[in-house]
Amino acid sequence: MSNTITNIIKEAEISSAEIFKEIDNRAEINQKKVIDAFREHQVSARHFVGTTGYGYDDVGRDTLGKVFASIVGAESALVSPNILSGTHALTIALFGMLKTGDDLLCITGAPYDTLQDVITGDNNGSLKEYGIGYTMIDLKDNKIDYDAVKSYFVSHKAPKVVFLTRSRGYSWREALSIAEIAEVVKFIKSLSNDTIVAVDNCYGEFVETIEPPQVGADVIIGSLIKNPGGGIAPTGGYIAGKADVVEHISYRLTAPSIGAEVGSYNASYLPFYQGLFLAPSVVKNALKGCVLVGKAYNSLGYSVSPSADSYPKDIIRAIEFNTAEELISFIQGVQYASPVDSYVTPEPWAMPGYQNEVIMAAGTFMQGASIELSADSPIKAPYIAYMQGGLTYEHCKLALAECLARTISK
Numbered sequence: 001m002s003n004t005i006t007n008i009i010k011e012a013e014i015s016s017a018e019i020f021k022e023i024d025n026r027a028e029i030n031q032k033k034v035i036d037a038f039r040e041h042q043v044s045a046r047h048f049v050g051t052t053g054y055g056y057d058d059v060g061r062d063t064l065g066k067v068f069a070s071i072v073g074a075e076s077a078l079v080s081p082n083i084l085s086g087t088h089a090l091t092i093a094l095f096g097m098l099k100t101g102d103d104l105l106c107i108t109g110a111p112y113d114t115l116q117d118v119i120t121g122d123n124n125g126s127l128k129e130y131g132i133g134y135t136m137i138d139l140k141d142n143k144i145d146y147d148a149v150k151s152y153f154v155s156h157k158a159p160k161v162v163f164l165t166r167s168r169g170y171s172w173r174e175a176l177s178i179a180e181i182a183e184v185v186k187f188i189k190s191l192s193n194d195t196i197v198a199v200d201n202c203y204g205e206f207v208e209t210i211e212p213p214q215v216g217a218d219v220i221i222g223s224l225i226k227n228p229g230g231g232i233a234p235t236g237g238y239i240a241g242k243a244d245v246v247e248h249i250s251y252r253l254t255a256p257s258i259g260a261e262v263g264s265y266n267a268s269y270l271p272f273y274q275g276l277f278l279a280p281s282v283v284k285n286a287l288k289g290c291v292l293v294g295k296a297y298n299s300l301g302y303s304v305s306p307s308a309d310s311y312p313k314d315i316i317r318a319i320e321f322n323t324a325e326e327l328i329s330f331i332q333g334v335q336y337a338s339p340v341d342s343y344v345t346p347e348p349w350a351m352p353g354y355q356n357e358v359i360m361a362a363g364t365f366m367q368g369a370s371i372e373l374s375a376d377s378p379i380k381a382p383y384i385a386y387m388q389g390g391l392t393y394e395h396c397k398l399a400l401a402e403c404l405a406r407t408i409s410k
């Protein structure tokens with residue numbers, strides 16, 4: 001490592017001390033919540049055992065849902081390896097909540113890229129094809145546009161579902177804090193108590209010390225190859241919230257006649273429990289990586305989001321580069337520093353579900369797991385790299401050194 005790079009990282013680390021301390025504090029609180037939930041539900045070896053066929057009385061599956069619900073303050077939860085991804089979890093949830101003639105209102109701008117086709121796609125079984133209305137209200141100055149939301153409610157029948165994206169996704173806005181979610185839930189409920197507030201919770205789990213259901217959100221949805229899988233869960237997703245909402249969604253996860261009573265998994269639930277146990281600590285490492293990378297690139301004059309001095313509200317770090325070339329070399333640096341496939345060089349490609357060409361660094365143990373250190377970006381101006389995850393802080397730091405070396409040599 002050159003002296004310059006060592007110094008940049010050392011400086012970044014020194015100036016991150018306060019934020020790191022707060023990250024440590026929150027991780028302790030979250031670790032306690034997890035252990036308390038494991039104790040409450042008497043988790044033991046019998047819950048790790050795989051099942052076959054219908055999976056009736058699958059205590060591993062059922063208890064995993066109960067433990068998860070306790071952790072996030074929900075009445076019930078579906079936590080399942082049979083949910084294929086975050087997009088699948090969100091799709092099941094939306095189709096479980098919305099019927100023909102209902103309306104969906106997104107109030108944090110466009111939802112995540114892979115949901116566009118789920119909501120408004122043509123010839124693909126989208127919500128639109130089932131006669132479900134959709135309106136999106138853009139953020140205003142990076143905040144929820146309360147005036148626009150209010151005028152929607154004044155001029156339309158109340159939507160069945162209001163949808164929030166907690167994380168920034170591929171955009172330059174900041175993630176929503178739990179305090180902001182609390183405020184918006186209260187506002188929506190004051191306009192229509194029957195409207196379901198659903199939160200895409202991807203990348204937000206364990207970043208703060210409470211989760212959206214604890215401030216009134218009706219349902220949260222996420223992926224197990226992100227934060228709550230702790231890097232150990234091999235696949236899966238979750239849906240957690242009010243018991244009646246989750247029950248309705250369970251009929252979409254499986255079938256209207258069976259709901260959450262059926263579903264086996266033969267390969268052991270151990271990694272799901274163990275991943276959930278490790279998640280607060282892994283999220284801590286990823287958050288520290290996110291802060292460090294932000295500080296270091298900001299010290300070189302690059303714009304970063306969230307701002308280099310703020311406590312992150314999700315695990316994503318955005319860095320704006322000057323050229324596509326700089327961006328691509330950054331992503332390639334992350335890949336080079338990865339434990340898996342470090343010898344390959346990622347290139348931009350047309351990835352299913354995304355609107356622009358995307359370049360991704362994902363040298364991960366679990367394919368595409370973005371709780372592991374990974375970086376990706378659509379290739380379009382402004383040239384923003386989005387980096388997230390990191391199972392260990394040391395890995396984040398080494399990857400940062402690799403990326404800085406490439407950036408400085410440009």
Ligand SMILES: *Cc1c(COP(=O)(O)O)cnc(C)c1O
Pocket residue numbers: 085086087088090112114165167168169200202203223
């Ligand atoms: C990752 C993500 C999704 C989709 O999850 P996949 O597992 O990639 O399908 C949805 N919303 C947000 C905010 C995400 O970060």
